[in-house]
Amino acid sequence: MALRTRIAVTFLLLLAAVLAAALGAVSATNDASAKREGTRQLDVGSSVFSRLLESDRRQLTQAAQAVAADYGFREAVAARDTDTLESALQNSGERIGAALVVLTSLNGEVIAASGAHVRTGAHFPVADHAAGAMMVDNGRIYQVVSVAVRSPLPVAWIAMGFELDENAAHELADITGLGVTLSVRTDAGWKNVVDTVPTNTVRTSDVITRRIEMSHGDGAQVVAILSRSLGEARAPFERLTRVLFLIAALSLCATALAAFWLARNITRPLQDLTAVVAQMRAGSYDVAQSVQRRDELGVLAEGLHSMQSAVLSRDQSIRRLAYQDALTGLMNRTAFGAALGDLLAEKSGAHIGVAVIDLHRFRRINEHLGYSVGDAVLTKIAQRIAAVPSVQSAVARLAADQFAAFTRLQDRDGLVAWGTTLIQALAEPVYVEAQPIDVAATLGLAVAEEPEISADELMRCAELALDRARSEKRALAVYERALKPAARAQLSLLGELRRAVDNDELQLFFQPKIEIATNRVAGAEVLLRWQHPTRGLLGPFEFIPFAEQTGFIRRLTRWTLDRAVAQGASWHRAGRALSLAVNISADDIGDPRFDSRVAASLSRHQLPPALLTLELTESGFIDDPEQALKMLDAIASLGVILSIDDFGTGYSSLSQLNRMPVHEVKIDRSFIQELESKPDFATVVRAAIEMGHGLGLKVVAEGIETEFAAARLREFGCDIAQGYLHARPMTLEALEKWLEGKERVPVIAVPVAFSVDDVADTVNLATY
Amino acid sequence: MSSFARKTWLTCVGALWLHAAHAVPVTVTATAKPGASAENTVLIFDPLNATPAAGHDTAIIDQIDKRFVPRISVVRTGTVVTFPNSDHIRHQVYSFSPAKVFQLKLYAGSPSTPVTFDKPGLVVLGCNIHDRMVAFVGVVDTPYFAMADAAGKAVLNLPAGRYRLRVWHPALASPVASREVTVDKAPLTIELNVDIDAAPSAVADWPE
DSSP states (O other), X not given: OOHHHHHHHHHHHHHHHHHHHHHHHHHHHHXXXXXXXXXXXXXXXXXXHHHHHHHHHHHHHHHHHHHHHOHHHHHHHHHTOHHHHHHHHHHHHHHHTOSXXXXXXXXXXXXXXXXXXXXXXXXXXXXXXXXXXXXXXXXXXXXXXXXXXXXXXXXXXXXEEEEOOHHHHHHHHHHHTSEEEEXXXXXXXXXXXXXXXXXXXXXXXXXXXXXXXXXXTTSOOEXXXXXEEHHHHHHHHHHHHHHHHHHHHHHHHHHHHHHHHHHHHHHHHHHHHHHHHHHHHTTOOOOOXXXXXXXXXXXXXXXXXXXXXXXXHHHHHHHHHHHBOTTTOOBOHHHHHHHHHHHHHHOOSOEEEEEEEEETTHHHHHHHHOHHHHHHHHHHHXXXXXXXXXXXXXEEEEETTEEEEEXXXXXXXXXXXXXXHHHHHHHSOEEETTEEEOOOEEEEEEEOOSTTOOHHHHHHHHHHHHHHHHHTTOSEEEOOGGGHHHHHTHHHHHHHHHHHXXXXXXXXXXXXXXXXXXXXXXXXXXXXXXXXXXXXXXXXXXXXXXXXXXXXXXXXXXXXXXXXXXXXXXXXXXXXXXXXXXXXXXXXXXXXXXXXXXXXHHHHHTOOGXXXXXXXXXXXXXXXXXXXXXXXXXXXXXXOEEEXXXXXXXXXXXHHHHHSOOSXXXXXXXXXXXXXXXXXXXXXXXXHHHHHHHTTOEEEEEOOOSHHHHHHHXXXXXXXXXXXXXXXOBOHHHHHHHHTTOOBOOOOOOOTXXXXXXXXXXXXXXXX | OOHHHXXXXXXXXXXXXXXXXXXXXXXXXXXXXXXXXXXXXXXEEEESSOOOOOOOOEEEOEEETTEEESSEEEEETTEEXXXXXXXXXXXXXXXXXXXXXXXXXXXXXXXXXXXXXXXXXXXXXXXXXXXXXXXXXXXXXXXXXXXXXXXXXXXXXXXXXXXXXXXXXXXXXXXXXXXXEEEOSSOEEEEEEEOBOSSOSSOOOOOO
């Protein structure tokens, strides 16, 4: 039931109950009063009736006594002067209006009579009426009183009577206010002789009666039935009740109207508010305040309205937090993904290009110039990226120093042009507080070519391209199809890698290192290959970056290291010692137990530490240089040879290099490969070699593919060469075959049980 | 008994005594039913073999304290009765009895005209002012009569002879039948049973 109806009905029911109770009470009281009043009137009337009869009796008695006491009348009685007596009787009867006057002897024989049908000589039952009694004669009722005639003893009776006829009864009825019925007992039962009540007008149930015995002794049995109609007694009360009913009906109607009006007054604003709430639930918070009142409902509406504003503003800020980057105001990854998804879903056939932009050196900016400057730089970079003119584009900040953008391209070729524009936009230094700050960026680009590609996939493609650009030290890279299976399979890759380690799907490849001066074999770099069950042999580029991202690299390094140490130990026991170089990553350096792992492995396989070289890139020092140095010191103290990989591409300063406990540097292949085409690079390479030597380090060059390069390196005094020119990476079997007949750089094998310092010294000695 | 009553009584007895020098004592005892008294039962002896001469007696019925005294009297025919009024209020004595109808005008004090009761029968006296005043005077043609005393006893001296005995009392419930009584020289005792009603509804009929 609706609230309005419920309120109204409740009011009405309540009032109806009260009215019903009141009316019931009044009606019951009225009924009781009517009955009481009727009974009281009957009591009074009965009393009056009896008094009237008594009064009549006295009147009759007095009249009869007056006659009986008259001396002349007694003389006439003594003389039996009948004529005189009759005239005297008639005279006295007329005096009081008696219908009957009879003189009898003492034994009831009529001497003289007047009125009625009493004849002289008949018997008249005078003795019955001495105290006054009823007599029925010829269907008529008489009230008769007998008085003795004394002279001085009783000698005769004189009886006088009134007839109780209709007139007398009506007179009695008028005086008593009651209905009077006189009834006589006959052989056939009671018979009403006189009746003042019109029998057909009154219901018997509505009449109360009183029965009065009028006869005494042996006289005729006559009763008077006095009656009072309750209807008459009730009449004034019934009028009152009718008025009350009218008032009740009117008040019910008025209350009904009032209740409905009131309920409607309450519920209509409630309905309005409910509608507002429904709209709010549907997400619409800008509904105008619909209820303008001063009462509680107004307050409620006001409260709802302000709640609506509060929810709206909170909603907006939640949306901002959820979809917007707080610092730059750009979209976050979620919003960007959604926007990109929307654009892709349009399937307009246009080319959608996505760029993932990674800032170089940003960590350094934060460290050296403070986070406020870093934030300022980020903000300006965001503005610049956003300012690049594109078609239907969006820009987002994905992570601390990573941004993303997408745009609608004319064709696939536009992608590189767009990427170049972005690079150029970021090439200029950023000015913070008038200080120029150089921020370089690397771009990964991808274009949606497949119609069904999702936003996530497209972004992952761009990120893969970014990885490639970073690893290839290029400013930008475009995602190529070949990368895609890896990208698609990336989620399952981790599980597969774990399985690969367990199932020995990983395989060690070895690329020999050649001592340039003597052309002897100096050792070999250990490289990982993955014999994937479905995808074939995978190179390190296809899973090492992923392993580094996911932290699985530690497990891989441990595995590789252990296998390499085992292999090295095997050769060493066979008297064919060969120094093996294993790549470790920045993540491994960050592992505080890494040195103990290395020591445990050497100890387990009984490999002299000098036969193990660990190669790490300069990036291993970026995150926490101090911790990295501590770890390197610990490893070096084991007697293990340390080598800086990719030398020349990193950011390590010379002073830092000087502090590092390394034994060799490995010049990055990019310099070696361009040696022939770019004459300037020769200078760089030469400088690097000389610098390494200056620091007392052995210098290794990798990526040597031409005789030209080999010659130049020999000319520059590079110590060790590695590359396709000399030998490609090969399996163990191939290596062992290859090594046959090759002269090796001699290595003094020292047992690992020696103290660490001793080992280190020994190795150093052995190296030079 | 007041002095007037005593005097009347002595007068009657004295008269009987004088006229019956050779009389025989006759004792009549009337017995009433238990609870009632036979006092004042009137006993009348009518001689059957002689006709007594009319008397010229006098009698007095006084009115004392709104009562006739004596209430019951028996007199010979021809007796002159005077009605003195001893009360300080007036009385009006009357009789509608057939034996003697008379009316004495309202009077007080000394008696007015005496009334001669000249016919036998019962005369009921009343006062027209005071309905409750009633007196009975039995008028008889014989000098031989008496009223029983409180014990129901009466003694008469009757000359020998045959008599008719009549018995009357105002409250007799049933009449006592007249009987013939023969008086010899020997004293006679007569036992009578009378049915006296303590609360009579009417006066008993006078035995003729």
